[in-house]
Amino acid sequence: MYILNLSYIKPLENIDALLEEHIKFLEKYYKKGLFIASGRKVPRTGGIILTKNIGLEQLEKAINEDPFKREGVAEYEIIQFIPTMMADGYEILKETL
Numbered sequence: 639m640y641i642l643n644l645s646y647i648k649p650l651e652n653i654d655a656l657l658e659e660h661i662k663f664l665e666k667y668y669k670k671g672l673f674i675a676s677g678r679k680v681p682r683t684g685g686i687i688l689t690k691n692i693g694l695e696q697l698e699k700a701i702n703e704d705p706f707k708r709e710g711v712a713e714y715e716i717i718q719f720i721p722t723m724m725a726d727g728y729e730i731l732k733e734t735l
Contacts, residue, residue, distance in 0.1 A: 639674065639731065640697060642687040643715040644706065650682065652711045659705040667700055674731075684712060691718075 646653055664687070667673045674688040689697065697716065706712035721731045 641717040645684040648711040656705040
């Protein structure tokens with residue numbers, strides 16, 4: 639799986655102007671089964687997206703559709719993560735390998 643660490647590099651008013659389009663981007667990839675979870679960081683300096691383990695090229699193609707990336711208001715850090723242990727009830731995460 640991947641952890642996508644988004645960091646805002648523009649003021650929040652720039653982020654908020656693109657938020658509705660960003661949510662549509664997220665919804666698209668939830669429907670396609672790529673995204674597992676997402677949300678804002680606290681304090682609001684960016685966000686985190688957890689994804690299934692797919693090819694890096696395919697993941698980068700999806701990321702480039704995000705209006706935050708396209709408009710240069712956020713930077714993405716891509717971290718590959720292989721879950722080997724998890725709490726009861728989260729076994730589905732092992733299937734993301």
